[in-house]
Amino acid sequence: xxxxxxxxxxxxxxxxxxxxxxxxxxxxxxxxxxxxxxxxxxxxxxxxxxxxxxxxxxxxxxxxxxxxxxxxxxxxxxxxxxxxxxxxxxxxxxxxxxxxxxxxxxxxxxxxxxxxxxxxxxxxxxxxxxxxxxxxxxxxxxxxxxxxxxxxxxxxxxxxxxxxxxxxxxxxxxxxxxxxxxxxxxxxxxxxxxxxxxxxxxxxxxxxxxxxxxxxxxxxxxxxxxxxxxxxxxxxxxxxxxxxxxxxxxxxxxxxxxxxxxxxxxxxxxxxxxxxxxxxxxxxxxxxxxxxxxxxxxxxxxxxxxxxxxxxxxxxxxxxxxxxxxxxxxxxxxxxxxxxxxxxxxxxxxxxxxxxxxxxxxxxxxxxxxxxxxxxxxxxxxxxxxxxxxxxxxxxxxxxxxxxxxxxxxxxxxxxxxxxxxxxxxxxxxxxxxxxxxxxxxxxxxxxxxxxxxxxxxxxxxxxxxxxxxxxxxxxxxxxxxxxxxxxxx
RNA sequence: CGGGGUGUAGCGUAGCCCGGUAUCGCGCCUGCUUUGGGAGCAGGAGGUCGUCAGUUCGAAUCUGGCCACCCCGACCA
Numbered sequence: 001x002x003x004x005x006x007x008x009x010x011x012x013x014x015x016x017x018x019x020x021x022x023x024x025x026x027x028x029x030x031x032x033x034x035x036x037x038x039x040x041x042x043x044x045x046x047x048x049x050x051x052x053x054x055x056x057x058x059x060x061x062x063x064x065x066x067x068x069x070x071x072x073x074x075x076x077x078x079x080x081x082x083x084x085x086x087x088x089x090x091x092x093x094x095x096x097x098x099x100x101x102x103x104x105x106x107x108x109x110x111x112x113x114x115x116x117x118x119x120x121x122x123x124x125x126x127x128x129x130x131x132x133x134x135x136x137x138x139x140x141x142x143x144x145x146x147x148x149x150x151x152x153x154x155x156x157x158x159x160x161x162x163x164x165x166x167x168x169x170x171x172x173x174x175x176x177x178x179x180x181x182x183x184x185x186x187x188x189x190x191x192x193x194x195x196x197x198x199x200x201x202x203x204x205x206x207x208x209x210x211x212x213x214x215x216x217x218x219x220x221x222x223x224x225x226x227x228x229x230x231x232x233x234x235x236x237x238x239x240x241x242x243x244x245x246x247x248x249x250x251x252x253x254x255x256x257x258x259x260x261x262x263x264x265x266x267x268x269x270x271x272x273x274x275x276x277x278x279x280x281x282x283x284x285x286x287x288x289x290x291x292x293x294x295x296x297x298x299x300x301x302x303x304x305x306x307x308x309x310x311x312x313x314x315x316x317x318x319x320x321x322x323x324x325x326x327x328x329x330x331x332x333x334x335x336x337x338x339x340x341x342x343x344x345x346x347x348x349x350x351x352x353x354x355x356x357x358x359x360x361x362x363x364x365x366x367x368x369x370x371x372x373x374x375x376x377x378x379x380x381x382x383x384x385x386x387x388x389x390x391x392x393x394x395x396x397x398x399x400x401x402x403x404x405x406x407x408x409x410x411x412x413x414x415x416x417x418x419x420x421x422x423x424x425x426x427x428x429x430x431x432x433x434x435x436x437x438x439x440x441x442x443x444x445x446x447x448x449x450x451x452x453x454x455x456x457x458x459x460x461x462x463x464x465x466x467x468x469x470x471x472x473x474x475x476x477x478x479x480x481x482x483x484x485x486x487x488x489x490x
Numbered sequence: 491c492g493g494g495g496u497g498u499a500g501c502g503u504a505g506c507c508c509g510g511u512a513u514c515g516c517g518c519c520u521g522c523u524u525u526g527g528g529a530g531c532a533g534g535a536g537g538u539c540g541u542c543a544g545u546u547c548g549a550a551u552c553u554g555g556c557c558a559c560c561c562c563g564a565c566c567a
Contacts, residue, residue, distance in 0.1 A: 087566095088565075154566075154567080156566055157563095157564070157565050158563085158566085164566065236567095238567090274567055310525095343528095344527090346525080346526090346527040347527085347529085348527095349526095349528075350528045351528080353527095353528095362526065362527095364525095365526090366526070374526075
């Protein structure tokens with residue numbers, strides 16, 4: 001396990017800071033915790049985005065865009081929602097600057113104070129539901145299935161690169177339904193989309209579950225989540241899907257005429273995943289040599305590096321390399337041929353390793369003679385020399401193999417790190433080892449809070465379709481009907 | 491907001507106790523040799539020592555104020 005690297009993502013600055021993201025945007029406290037995503041890192045986000053977007057559309061959703069700035073009053077309409085977000089909102093109070101009279105630079109023009117302050121969205125429920133009021137009159141307008149790709153800002157007291165930045169990119173789905181059952185079904189369906197995405201594309205196993213009341217989204221009746229386990233033994237919430245009941249419909253007065261002609265409030269869901277997924281990706285697979293990307297999300301799946309002496313030999317090798325490149329590309333695989341003359345092969349090898357490129361091909365004079373190439377895989381770092389014929393098929397299989405190997409490795413790691421605890425002593429001991437702990441809980445928020453205070457562990461989720469069994473709460477010994485999953489989390 | 495720490499070249503640092511105009515590594519530039527795992531040699535460029543004030547003939551170094559950032563906690567996707 002890559003100890004040094006997974007504990008705190010931002011520590012691996014050597015490769016991470018230079019190539020994926022740079023955090024120190026400016027020497028200014030106002031932007032602390034914001035992130036600059038460099039082109040290579042952004043390419044990974046684009047892959048995530050493209051795949052999720054496809055899955056949303058396959059489940060009947062369409063994209064739309066709502067404003068960044070939200071009138072302050074909107075936020076106060078749903079009581080729980082305000083309480084959840086009020087403490088971390090950036091507020092726009094003025095609309096103009098002017099030159100300072102003493103020539104010291106620009107200042108905020110006090111004349112330009114806004115009558116009503118605007119907040120920068122921490123999430124868009126309020127402005128979207130305010131808009132939906134005008135869009136929904138009849139059951140014929142339902143369901144309304146909309147997704148938004150956007151940035152949001154949450155002024156967190158403490159930030160962590162990728163996992164909790166002040167500004168982050170995400171998608172938020174907001175749907176409206178005619179019945180409670182349909183809305184619940186929708187939130188469960190989207191949870192499934194997230195789980196499928198995590199497992200199939202990110203090669204990251206997740207546990208589907210529901211949050212306890214304490215951990216629920218502000219304003220939701222039920223919060224579903226997918227929880228993943230990072231290499232350092234900490235849990236990470238990878239995505240959430242909320243059943244909002246009629247809370248927002250009531251707060252924003254969104255009513256529709258049902259088939260019987262009666263007015264009723266609509267039922268809502270919202271669901272989202274963010275650039276946190278990139279943190280999850282890094283912390284699930286990477287090692288001390290850098291990123292390890294699952295082929296299904298790697299912007300570059302195969303890199304070809306020529307080994308040569310002199311211009312003449314390079315031309316000869318390039319001819320063959322480009323032939324192999326286009327052959328592999330016929331399988332829909334993305335291939336980069338790196339014939340830069342400014343770096344040596346050894347340097348390039350290392351560079352693509354920390355960029356996480358799944359497969360590297362080296363081709364030199366020796367290969368030209370023998371009709372071979374050297375193929376190296378990032379996940380196991382194994383190298384082998386292959387004949388050039390059928391190379392596209394061989395690479396295609398190799399990529400599939402890497403994808404499933406990464407998933408298997410992650411799932412094995414997780415199985416090794418889920419334990420049952422039946423006493424408080426055992427619970428505490430297991431916690432220090434990291435991982436999920438399956439234990440009985442009496443179902444009260446007070447007990448949950450107490451356990452958090454004592455151990456910093458939280459209930460990550462109550463798994464869906466959880467086995468019912470009688471037991472005693474790990475802390476209070478009160479009767480319990482099921483085990484829940486505890487962990488220390490990011 | 492509480493507790494701790496740090497500010498010296500693009501990055502990472504030495505020097506500070508004991509005052510005399512700044513050290514080393516990476517990176518960058520030039521040239522030659524190299525190229526199957528992060529090249530070698532030679533030469534070179536780059537610094538208001540966070541900031542303001544004080545002490546002093548003289549301050550990166552001593553004193554005081556301010557600013558910024560990092561870590562730990564409270565909060566959280």
